[in-house]
């Protein structure tokens with residue numbers, strides 16, 4: 297069992313959809329928006345063949361397949377894939393699953409019309425190499441859809457998230473090179489991709505409001521159900537949580553009261569290079 301497979305074990309899987317799952321109407325909107333963004337690349341959604349790296353429990357793949365595309369999902373975690381397989385068994389969808397490592401994509405060049413990547417590159421040390429290979433298995437001028445969940449940075453949850461990152465840095469914990477922002481943009485340009493919708497033009501696939509209390513945000517971090525705290529050893533996580541607890545007590549003393557938070561699922565859209 298690889299280290300990563302252990303991380304995405306049964307405990308994480310059980311909490312994953314509860315914590316990160318999108319409400320059904322939001323999931324539907326995301327699926328339609330992602331498939332819609334590929335409209336210029338396929339005569340009909342049913343002819344659209346999309347690869348998803350780190351498909352997980354199918355949070356993105358399921359609504360994309362429901363919107364008409366064929367999805368091939370690859371993931372290393374048997375537990376994450378098992379959860380998705382069970383759902384597919386109960387409600388079949390046009391999704392094929394492959395248990396494999398995205399650092400060694402088992403596909404021929406020019407296989408897919410596009411690829412989707414959400415919350416997975418940060419888990420791979422050499423993620424630029426993954427993009428290099430991804431650009432090969434996607435057809436020329438195919439789409440690369442890099443999705444992420446966005447939380448209003450000015451909201452309570454956004455402020456706690458920001459404080460969390462700063463506290464982790466103060467503890468001297470070094471994470472891998474960030475697989476996001478300017479580094480991700482540069483890596484995509486380096487593999488010949490062209491930006492279609494990035495920065496202020498980024499696709500807002502869905503926007504919604506969700507209720508969560510400061511105590512729940514804190515608990516997600518402390519219990520490592522939150523993705524960013526998974527990788528932290530106890531000696532880093534504990535002082536970080538103490539700092540955050542003090543922050544919550546100062547700013548939101550009735551920490552169990554839910555607050556409404558603006559959330560989005562946003563997608564940077566790139567296109568692979570034209571055929572040589």
Ligand SMILES: C[S@@+](CC[C@H](N)C(=O)[O-])C[C@H]1O[C@@H](n2cnc3c(N)ncnc32)[C@H](O)[C@@H]1O
Pocket residue numbers: 300304349350351352353354355356370371372373376396397398399413414415416419420523
């Ligand atoms: C945070 S989850 C994201 C799942 C899904 N993309 C989503 O947004 O809901 C990350 C997923 O990437 C998978 N993963 C991480 N590293 C991987 C690798 N090297 N090869 C294949 N899958 C990997 C994990 O098993 C996990 O299912």
